[in-house]
Amino acid sequence: MTKRIEAKYKINRRLGVNLWGRSKSPLNSRDYGPGEHGQRRKKPTDYGTQLMAKQKLKGYYGNISEKQFRRYYDESVRRHGDTSENLIGILERRLDTVVYRMKLVPTVFASRQFVNHGHIKVNGRRVNIPSYLVRDGDVIEIGEKARQMALVLEALGSPERDVPEYVSFDTHQMKGTFIRAPKLADVPYPVQMEPNLVIEFYSR
Missing domain, CATH: 1.10.1050.10 (Ribosomal protein S4/S9, N-terminal domain)
Structure with missing residues (x-):
């Protein structure tokens, strides 16, 4: 740490x-x-x-x-x-940032660790590099084993943050899409x- x-x-x-x-x-x-x-x-x-x-x-x-x-x-x-x-x-294209924006984890620090541990796939391929830059239209999903983790369930149910409009996320499929790079105001x-x-x- x-x-x-x-x-x-x-x-x-x-x-x-x-x-x-x-x-x-x-x-x-x-x-x-x-x-x-x-x-x-x-x-x-x-x-x-x-x-x-x-x-x-x-x-x-x-x-x-x-x-x-x-x-x-x-x-x-x-x-x-x-x-x-x-x-x-x-x-905002960093993979750990996108995972944080999708509300899969409670903090950006947890997001970095989550990606490092291999819990995230990009376009069906496991990526464990937090600084990996996603592209418009990339599909990000969480691995099967991590879907019931208390960390994930707590983050998804937290009222502290909302998923911004430049990212989409389906809580049932545990899958989302990076739509576009945002502007500062977004x-x-x-x-x-x-x-x-x-x-x-x-x-x-």
């Missing part, structure tokens, strides 16, 4: 936001950073604001390394269209994300 997964709610307190909108977040009762100096807040510089935007986006998608996140930025620059929208589209972030500031950070 990585340090980030162990301290996922510490990320909330450090960034000062309930990043995943969960009722269990300690930020609901302690809306300041961890440690003895956590309640001291200074006005951030432009660099600090951009860095915070990057940390929020990286943190939201779980355990994405700086090297991999930088690759997503480079790819979003290469593609036609708005770079910040391209970045969001790439992040993604149900519990907090405001500012990918434009992330682009500015890497463009410095």
